Amino acid sequence: MATQQEASDERISQFDYDFLPELSAILGIDAVQLAKEMEEDQQKVQAKMRKGYNSQMRSEAKRLKTFVTYEPYSSWTPQEMAAAGFYFTGVKAGVQCFCCSLILFGTSLRRLPIEDHKKFHPDCGFLLNKDVGNIAKYDIRVKNLGSRLRGGKMRYQQEEARLGSFRNWPFYAQGISPPVLSEAGFVFTGKQDTVQCFSCGGCLGNWEEGDDPWKEHAKWFPKCEFLQSKKSSEEIAQYIQSYKGFVDITGEHFVNSWVQRELPMASAYCNDSIFAYEELRLDSFKDWPWESEVGAAALAKAGLFYTEVAQGEAQWFQEAKNLNEQLRAAYTSASFRHMSLLDISSDLTTDHLLGCDLSIASKHISKPVQEPLVLPEVFASLNSVMCVEGEAGSGKTVLLKKIAFLWASGCCPLLNRFQLVFYLSLSSTRPDQGLVNIICDQLLEKEVSVTEMCMRNILQQLKNQVLFLLDDYKEICSVPQVIGKLIQKNHLSRTCLLIAVRTDRARDIRRYLETILEIKAFPFYNTIFILRKLFSHNMTRLQKFMIYFRKNESLQKIQKTPLFVAAVCAHWFQYPFDPSFYDVAVFKSYMERLFLRNKVTAELLKATVSSCGELALKGFFSCCFEFNDDDLTEAGVDEDEDLTMCLMSKFTAQRLRPSYQFLSPAFQEFLAGMRLIELLDSDRQEHQDLGLYYLKQINSPMMTVSAYNNFLNYVSSLPSTKAGPKIVSHLLHLVDNKESLENISENDDYLKHQPEISLKMQLIRGLWQICPQAYFSMVSEHLLVLALNIAYQSNTVAACSPLVLQFLQGRTLTLKVLNLQYFFDHPESLSLLRSIHVSIKGNKTSPRFDFSVLEACLDKSQAPTIDQDYASAFEPMNEWEQNLAEKEDNVKSYMAIQRRAPPDLSTGYWKLSPKQYKIPCLEVHVNGIDAVDQEMLEILMTVFSASQRIELHLNHSGGFIESIRPALELSKASVTKCSISKLELSAAEEELLLTLPSLESLELSGTIQSQDQIFPNLDKFLCLKELSVDLKGNINVFSVIPEEFPNFHHMEKLLIQISADCDPSKLVKLIQNSPNLHVFHLKCNFFSDFESLMTALASCKKLTEIKFSDSFFEAVPFVAILPNFISLKILNLAGQHFPDEETSEKFAKVAINGGFQKLENLNLSINHKITEEGYRNFFQALDNMPNLQELNISRHFTECIKAQATTVKSLSQCVLRLPSLIRLNMLSWLLDADDIALLNVMKERHPQSKYLTILQKWILPFSPIIQK
Structure with a gap:
């Protein structure tokens, strides 16, 4: 194990730097740089974390429990991490090994946690299978040693002798002290942390800090003579009553499990049994028929113990044992584990889900508080009658089959207390069937000789050692009478029942329950676990899948049940190269499989989808995501129809009236989109009117980008020749509709269900406030792409084209829009645009403003x-x-x-050759870059050549003009505007600018350079209409401009600064000769003839903007x-x-x-x-x-x-x-x-x-x- 110093100084890298370039291309970021920054941050956090062996986390079940708050978005499951020795620290996404202290902050699709563990700490004692105290997930405290205590019972009667046995007590069990154990009658066996009672011979292990040896002794071996001599019956009863889990279970249930070993015959002596001790053998005769001629004491002395299997009762015992063997064979068979989900593919079956632990919460029937449970806790709590409830397809069957499989495999000691486990599907039963008949029909390949009477006897004898896993429960009146009796009169049989019931059907059995297990949403990491199992050959697709759902976090909820995961798999199997939206593909695949599975009732399913779609559509536009009976009735939804529950969930617990929700908010939006298309596509006028009514609820372009974005994506994926043009027309008129601009509002009710879009809406609103033009451009492009998707998907491009052409009139769009197929099919539409915007950004940043300067300027x-x-x-x-x-x-x-990937010029308009139609105006915005590389230069040459007019906007990019000289030389006649800010032009660049014959607008700002060649030669720009000069320092532009310049008659925009000693006549004359002047800014300390300036300005009737600065x-x-x-x-x-x-x-x-x-x-x-x-x-x-x-x-x-x-x-x-x-x-x-x-x-x-x-x-x- 690593020392604390070694662990804190350790630097590891989980990132696969060979793969990061591929990830960079997918994400559009420098993944290498990001990885280095993340590692640096993680190293700082790691240095502050606890190091050294953590005995509190040596239990795999406890490690698993720490992941209850772990983020579901992960490529590793908690089961994989806990099994690899890790527990969740709660610090960022950090997990730590309990043994060697290795801390990992990241997960990997290509490697499992155990692989990273071996890579970074191959010498970890846990990995080397050393005795470091690990407690397996399903391990139990009761141990079954194969030998007696050395020296016999008499040797350890004295506490001092017992305490002496603890000389080599393991380091990982120091949380429980040997004196406390020896006082409770225990002797250290020398094996791990297992101790054995010197009196009753009971063995216990897995000791952790906080355990009470007396309580454990009383719970597992309550009949121990030593225990009873030290503790009163009331104390023992209190110990047992306060014990969490394992109700009415003692050590005997585990030690004598048939699953663990063959049950010994009454006359056989087995030294690995607790009955190796005469006292316990004698105790087994408590129900011995006293009329028997043979005495119990004599039988016990002879090494026999009583099994209650007398000669007349031997049949039930043997039948039960045979049944045990047949059931275990049935549950471990492939036919039991393989069940196709959604009937989609034999490649995707339930056994792929057996490796996933569902997310489960437990709640007492009388308390609303839920407690998250991990599987070991679930198995420990099985008792009496319990139910596991969940939505349709949530994994209830998978859970029950997993329990049956784990029991049969013998790899789950927690379940070994059950001698018989019956998994029965109630949907395949008849009310009059007997229990044996049901078992034979569903589980056993051949008839069994056991009779109904014998089965009743078996249940009576084994009681809580029998577990019934009842699947597909609907209502008590529909189950076979024998099953109903087991539920209703469980206090008589005392068998254990776990009933799987859909959430909406649990009400009528609640009276028989104390505890309900609820299956929560299927964690996203389980989805990745399954996809990785099935598509390990296509990691790139899986990586893109994860990235998509990281970028769209709200859509992670659509994977809430295994059925939706099955839909993903079905789509991937059927369309291995489909790059479509993952949520759209999932929902479409799910609906397709529903119709395939319900071919016989296709019309009923169609009607159900339609009525549910109506409810979804109405709810969506009223921001309603939870419904009651009245809502369903109004929409024509049959709440009792099974097909409805394939689309919705019903909740009845703790409610006076049931409530209903769709399987996820996104799924509601999808069904709403289906219904909208259905209405607009209908031949009935009232349906079309209703569809248009709903369509008009989309009255704000901002909402199409935010709250309604997913809904419209779903609509665009559903083809309809009738609905397509109607939707396209409505969307394209949103931006130009003044009323729609006034509806730029946040819908607070919607944000309750989509809180993640709140920030997005704030940013968009801020953009609208700060730069309305940028906002309009952004939403215009979004609506155009959406409208064209709908037009092409519905095959109505010809019908929609007039609408599109009208929309394009006077718009400014980005360069990537030209990659759309429409501009290849209709290149003439380019001429309608105002301009195309292209942005080139570098990594240079403007220096941060020095606030100390402001502090020095202001007088305190x-x-x-x-x-x-x-x-x-x-x-x-x-x-x-x-x-x-x-x-x-x-x-x-x-x-x-x-x-920043260079623009893609391989699709859409760029495939045309020759290009008959050109871009009317190309706006090139350059920021923070001094030069372009050869690839970008070639792209600019191509784009410049396809443009009628070119506008250059350069900021903080000195040397850029020189770097694109070849492109400018070819297209200099097309350059009409040049805006230069915060950069110094070289002499060569100034000369190049002076050769631009068509320049209409020149803007210079944010520099101290006086542009020695440009201002004296302004008269060479014969087409100049706009001049803007805002230079640092006291620079008098009008003192150096040529005499002919004020005679220009076409100035429309003039932003100028002049000094106090300047002759104002040049400026006044220029204004007088500029009747079309729209914008005038003047910065000046003193203007000698202000009256003449005002007179000149008064003649400029077209002025839209005036700004005066300084003191003139x-x-x-x-x-x-x-x-x-x-x-x-x-x-x-x-x-x-x-x-x-x-x-x-x-x-x-x-x-x-x-x-x-x-x-x-x-x-x-x-x-x-x-x-x-x-x-x-x-x-x-x-x-x-x-x-x-x-x-x-x-x-x-x-x-x-x-x-x-x-x-x-x-x-x-x-x-x-x-x-x-x-x-x-x-x-x-x-x-x-x-x-x-x-x-x-x-x-x-x-x-x-x-x-x-x-x-x-x-x-x-x-x-x-x-x-x-």
Whole structure:
């Protein structure tokens, strides 16, 4: 065993680095880098974990129990890990060997846990089969030694002598002290940790910390004379009553098991029996007929013990023994273990499931609390009448057959206490059948001589040594009378019964039960266990299967019963190369097998699927996943029909009324999709209308990406020539429907059943708020792919094509969309698009913002002084900075392992040759990469050549232009836009840009370089319409531009910065010559002729966006020309000053008079000259701005406004008059609890209540001064 130092310093790698490149291709990440990071993290965790031998985990059953909280998503089962010596530590996914302390954090499809154990710790004593105290899973405490105590009974009568026998007591049993054992009458045998009572000869082992030797002695050998001399009968009875499991079982039941050995004849002396001791032999004569001429004492002295098998009763004994042998042969036969699941394939049978332990919970009939159990605990608890309940196909039959097989094989000592085990299927019985007849029909190949009378005698004699495993129970009135009597009058026969019953049928036997075993969902690791057994030749497919369900965690629940696993196997056997959605394939396969299995009742099954589909569809759109009797009746579902229970589960326990659920939420969605297609495909108008009604419930594009995503995938997989065009039409109109955009909402009821999509919906909502264009592009592409899948699946592409063409008009989609078959079949549709977006990302990251610079810039002496009531308006920067840094690190770590495969140009549009139709506009977005490799260059050359116009957007990517020179040289006439940010152009790159004859837009930002060649030669860009310059430092662009440039008449966008000493005439002239100007940003400290600038701007009637930065702004002349800008959408006056209330009121009147009808963004921040009263008047007047989405009225933290209630009320009323507002920035407005409550009430009433964000908290490197 490893020392603690060795274990903590040990570094191991479970990853197969030879396989990781293949995994990288599947996952789209750098699996090698990820593996190294995970190993580093695991090493840190491992160093903190306990090391050394763990005696508390030497029991395999206890190790198995630790996995109750283990994540089901694993390629190793708990049974495999516990058998290999591991227990679950609860730290991440770590498992640890009880013996050598080896810690493993990962699992492998290609290797078993025992193989990794041998690989990393081949010298582990457990692996070498040394005596390290391992207790096998099904082992029992009662031992059966083959020899007496050396020296006989008299030698160990003294406790001191008994204690002396423990000199070599094993290290792994130190949890129980020898003095305590010797006091209880035990002597160490020298074999493992087995001890033997000097008086009764009973042997016990498997001692663990916390065991009470007196309690164990009393439980297993209650008639021991020594025990009875030391403990009162009440104490012994209390010991037995408080013992967990093995009710009414003693050591004798195990020692004399027929399964373990041949039962000795009455006159035979067997030295491995507890009856080797005269006292116990004499005790066996307690029921000896005293009228017999032979005395019991004499018989016991002669070495005989009483078996209650007198000559007249010998027949039942011999018949029982023969029956035992025949039953064991039956249960170990292939015919018993092989039962096809779903009638799908002879390759997939129940014996593949025997190696899986089902997930089982136990509950007392009068208590709602459930306790998870592992199989050894289940076997120990078998007593009286118990039932195991579960859904249809949950594995009840498998469990019962596993018990029968384990008993018959003799490899499960826990079951050896049963002399006879009868597995009987009640579905194959008749009410009038006798027990012998049932047994012969189902289990025995030949008739047996045992009669019904003899069978009753056997049951009477063996009592709780007989176990009945009753399968397919329906109701008490339908079972044979003899079985019913065993259930109802079990207190007379005292046999053990385990009844398998479907969850909805357990009610009428509950009165006879004390304990119910419930089969829970089939763990996902069992699914992998079976698939690995059957498809070990195709590990890549199995790997993809696991990855799919990791990415779609909610769908793991569809594998909740072995039947769904059988459906997966059936599909894989039938379609070995099918790459379709795994959940779709599973559900389709399951339904196909149901119809194959029920050919005789196909019409009834079809009607059942239809009515259940109606219930599923109605429930899905009302976010209902649990139903009652009334719901089923309304949908026409027959709750008593067996076929219904192939689709649904019924729950009756602890309920006044039964409830119903579909086999999984995803399965409900699948059936709902089937029903929707059926309705839309119907010839009946009322069915079509109902289908359209349900279809229109999908009224938000966001929901198609999130909550309704799986449902629509199922719909797209179900072909229908009638339904296809209807669904395609509805989906493609969602994005353009204004009402659908207002339905971008989270359905809280749905999230209760799909909580994992909550984060996804938050991210999508955030994308919509921050960058609506990106949101529209994303949902547009999603809906297009979905619609085309439906069109092709239903063979209605021709009928759907006009809808698709209309949808494509003016869209921006990503490059991968062109891989769709539609663009090969209809390349002319390309001309309708606005653009195609392609993204090229590298691993370079922008440096993290240094907040210490901000701290140095801000004067702590200016910290505001506020009342305690307003402290919530400020937040310390250090905590916020730390949280931000952690998030940035997580993002960087994630981005670092991303493996960005180059675009695939092998399918769809790219198969066309020649390419008659070209991409209208190609947007190339480049970030964090200095150069491309040869493969990417060739791809760009191909894509450039297929594009009419090319736009380059480069960020933090110096040298990129030079690296793609060959592509640009071939397509320079197509480049119409170049946006350059945070990079320095080389002289060669500047020269290359100047050769682009069709450049219409040039943007330069985030650099201190003055672009020596570009600005003096701007007049060479004869087509230039957009110029944006935002350089660091005091750079005067207009001082170096050529004289002819201001004469250009086609400028549409101008974002410029000029210095105070600049001649303003060039800029004014350029504006005067630009009647089509849409966007104007000016950054300037001083503008000598502001009036002329305003006059020039007033002539630009098409302006949609204005932004003024720095201190040149004059409010009065600007407000005067505002009514000219009727198309204005964004007005940013951050940091500018309104000199008086009159000017601000004039500004508001412009809005009232309809001047800001199209305005979407209004920024009035840092306007410190506006008083609180001025703001209040402004709020009261502001109106008629239906499209305003963002309003900024923030102030500097030194200029806080302690808002009065009337001002806050005016603000609330103002916001309610802005129906599209989703962001209100109001830093430095000090609000108390009442003010905040008023704003929250306003938010609830606002049309954008779910999305309206109020930013009110400053984040500063120092805290405000709290005024007492």
